[in-house]
Structure formats: structure tokens, C-alpha cells
Amino acid sequence: MPPDLMRVLAMAGSLRAASINAAFCRAAARLAPADLSISVYPGLGDLPLFNPDREIDPPPSVRHLRQSVRQADALLIASPEYAHGVSGAMKNALDWLVSDEGFVGKPVALVNTSPRAHHAYDALRETLLTMSAVIVEGASRDIALLGACVTEDAMVNSGEVAESIRHIGEALRVYLLSPEWPGPSGRTR
Template sequence: MMSNDRFVVCGIAGSLRRDSWNRKLLEAAAKLAPADVDLRITERLGDIPLFNEDHIGNEAESVHALRAEVAAADAVIIATPEYNGGVPGVLKNALDWLSLPLGSSVLERKPVALMGATPGRLGTARSQFELRHTFVFSRSPVLPGPEILLSFAPNHFDEQGQLIDPIVLERVDLMFTHLKKFASLNEYEVV
């Protein structure tokens, strides 16, 4: 663990929408986090410029800042919607920036846990699966489970936007337990 034995997690919401269900899910996770876990939700995504290889080595300040937030964390938790059956552009854009420099990026060997919420019925399964594929390339181990696929999202929050479904809350709690164990196993050499 990195800082004072606290397990630091960088939370990334894959939606910029003001009333985003995914941000609410991440906020619920931050509240639920055990005492030794510090889940810090990044506010950077909306400021990240569109990825352009011409700007590698001369990245925007927001890109440096997001990289620093991920570097300072023991793990990353992403809560993402699904757009047209795939990963939202804003999230993929940020991940492309984070994936550089190839072979020594802040994502290299960084444990990642995935969650997603949607008003629809498939719980963001497709975007989460696509993210697993992306993290093969950045060599970031992705927690196998518990899967958190929140379908019909509005039914699981109260009018104040608090996550109230006990089953989902239990799974989020379980995710922290497994993510911490998973991160502690992640000592292998990447070749």
C-alpha cells in the first residue's frame, strides 16, 4: 500500500453527465469504503483533450494531472455507462492518454475494478467486457469479480441519489475486499 497504509483508489466515472448514475454509484462506493480505503473520485475527465499522437511528449496539464492521480493510487475503480454497446468515448480517450508511455505507463500492473450502471437491462455488460480487452493492452490486471452490473439504475437509488439496494451495496463492499487482496497478489514481473 502506498500512503500511510491506506489503500488509495482512483475512481473514474465514465460519464460527464451532471446526474450520472455511474457517478452516483462511485460516490456510494466512496461512502461504503472500509476505513483503510481512500477512494478519490477524479474530476479530470472532462478536461482531457481528444487524443492526438502529435501531442505525445507535450501533453496537456490535465493529462499530467490525471496520470499523477492514477500513479498515486494502489488501484483504479471505473464506473461506466455503455454507449451504443461500447465504452464511452470520454473514458476511452482518457485511457488512451493514460496508456502512454507504452510499457511504463501509470496503468502498467495497476489493478482495476469495474462497475457500471444503466437505466437499461444489460447492466453495461458490453462496455465492461470491452474495457477488459483494453486493459490487456495496458497490462492492467482486472479484478475478475464480483461483477457489478447495475440494470434499471433509477430503481436502486432514492430521491437524494443515494444507492439504497442492499444487494448492490453488499457487492460493492465485497469488491473492496477482493480488490485489496487482488492488489496484494499483483507482484509479478511484466515481460
């Protein structure tokens, strides 16, 4: 990977095979600016339930999550709302990251793919701020993806939706190039 390529780790909070949030993350990877690499984290379903007793010597799946987050310049999070709450898979992943120093100060684009469902979005935002993430306001938004635009290809080929997704990538890119973001240690810009 070229040294000037900015890395974004996308995390979808749904484990469903036909997840709209996962499709959104894949579409974002396809529509990212040339100097922004978005990869979709595949292992949320592999994480064991959070247990503070295991933090000293976490299982391999947790070590992989933490390493992936540390290596990313920013995160892109899209998660569904279940019964007015954050999905269990997303909350579990965040619980494993709470004590990880690699998460502190991490820029996050938070996307709500179902604007009528705002409880989980609001709760996720509060959780991320409590965990010392930096919410990138310009890259955090609602994108209505219900109806016909629920697959990765549909999102990429829909003018309005594709433009909104490109805006998120561009806003992350601008933030990562801005003086307000110090960048990860050891990286030159």
C-alpha cells in the first residue's frame, strides 16, 4: 500500500447476509476517492461476547479487530437499529475496543442508512464519544437506503445515493488531510 494512501476500516453492525449496512460499506469502498482505501471488516460475527476477564489475554479474533482498528486512519461505521437499540454485534465489538489505546482519538464517520431509526444512531454516537472517538461531522450523515436501493450495485449505480456516499469518502479524506488531525504516529503526510 502506498505510504500516502489513507486507510479506512468500514464496520457494518449487521451479521445478515443481505445487510443493507454491509452493502453500504462495500459500496463506499468502491466509490472512495483514489487516495482513500476503504476495507470492510469481516469478523464482527467471530468475536466472542465481551468479557473483561479476557482483556489481558484476548482471543485471536479480538486481537485481529484491535490490530485492524489501530492500522486504520479512520473508521466508517454503519449499523442497524434493533428494537430502538444498537445491534448486539456492533456493541460487542465496541466493548472489546473500549480499553484499547488504538481507538482513542480515532476519526469516525457514522452513517445511518435508515433515518427513521435514530435511536441506535444517537446511542452509537454517544458511545463513540464516550470512548474518545472523534466524530467527523462532515462525513457523518443519514442516507435513506430503504426500498429499491438496498444492494451494493444499486447504491453504486444510483446517482443520488452514490453522490452521498462519495461525499462521505471525500469528507473523510479532507479531514484526514487537515491540520486538525495529527495522523497516526510514524506516518508522514
